[in-house]
Amino acid sequence: MFYAQCPKTTGLPREVVKWLRSLDLTLYPKNVRRDFSSGYLVAEIFSRYYPQDFPEHSYDKGTSLSAKQKNWSRMERSLQKQNLHLTKEAVDGTVHCKPGAAELLVQEVYEILTNRSRTIIYISSVRDAERPGLDFTDREYQERLPTLARPTASTAIKSNLATTETMAEPDVSTNRRKAEVILRRHLEDRAAERALHPGRFKVEPPLGRLAAK
Template identity: 65%
Template structure:
């Protein structure tokens, strides 16, 4: 099933806005109080409503769409950008883009940035906007077995709306490669920190014992033969101390031929 434009692609991390920001939003008498920050701010309508309290002439709410489709979001944010330019105000581009596509932590950071611009107050525990908003923090909260696979990581962090907004194969391929690279780096770090959880498996280019080329038999048998003597037989990858017994078998041959012992 195709992924909808609603913001349910990535499981939301249990986060919220700082208390002072929430209290500030409550004083603005918004049409509705945001409960899901990632979803409610994605369309840009609430952002336009916030700015309309400070710049009513530049933000006419009747010209903004309450819809949640990608086209509605793009129209709203385009109007917001033009209106802010008149006031010589600019929002972080990465945070805006992440908010449109419901990226983790993007909307939270954007609202805090708007709070700082309009109130001239700073929040001490706010981190600066990040260039890529992924679900890495959410994945860290999950047990190791419940974390995303490589394909799931790409699906979670590269939304359908993001692909539709910039339908360039090369650009989206680079985004997918970056997501995959970060995923593999996290997996490698997990193996380093918890080596006991991972079983060592032979590499694909490492031949199985039964398929070992004859040229390698002598090399392997040298390590197992007492005194370094070369043996033409190799029974296992590890040296076995168990003794091997041989039984003499007598085979009766056809009449007129001698008896042969094996």
């Protein structure tokens, strides 16, 4: 059985889904993580409210990293003109197709444009190494898998450090630090799993515990 990819779910509250459908977008996002990554759809959403500041013809529908960066950079300038702001971590995570990032971003956009509070239902156990409260990894998904189906340390790093992420930030020390964070979490999760279910890993209890018996 193959478990490498996270399931393709929208992860958006019902009211946000209804709102997206009401905008009559050129492409309805069936895969939130993929379809919002380029920034084109986000710009199109803003164009429904600020047509002069977000002209659709100024944005590229391409999926290359270069096209994405140009789209998001242009959008950031337009947002600043309107004194609007999106969470940088959510934007970066969306660009690199990180789990949960696009869902959070769309809900932020919904809140900005409708003046309504958002109900974030997708990110339930978020943690981030550099900023507590945000964790765009597949950790939650992996926790739902059978123990034997969970990734090795090297697979965890490959799954959570996107190629586009290293291309966008080529600094070796920065990417090494990100990999170390992913590895540390992986080892912590494995250690916690072993402590909770020692029988699954054939872990012998400490001698002190045996003596107490």
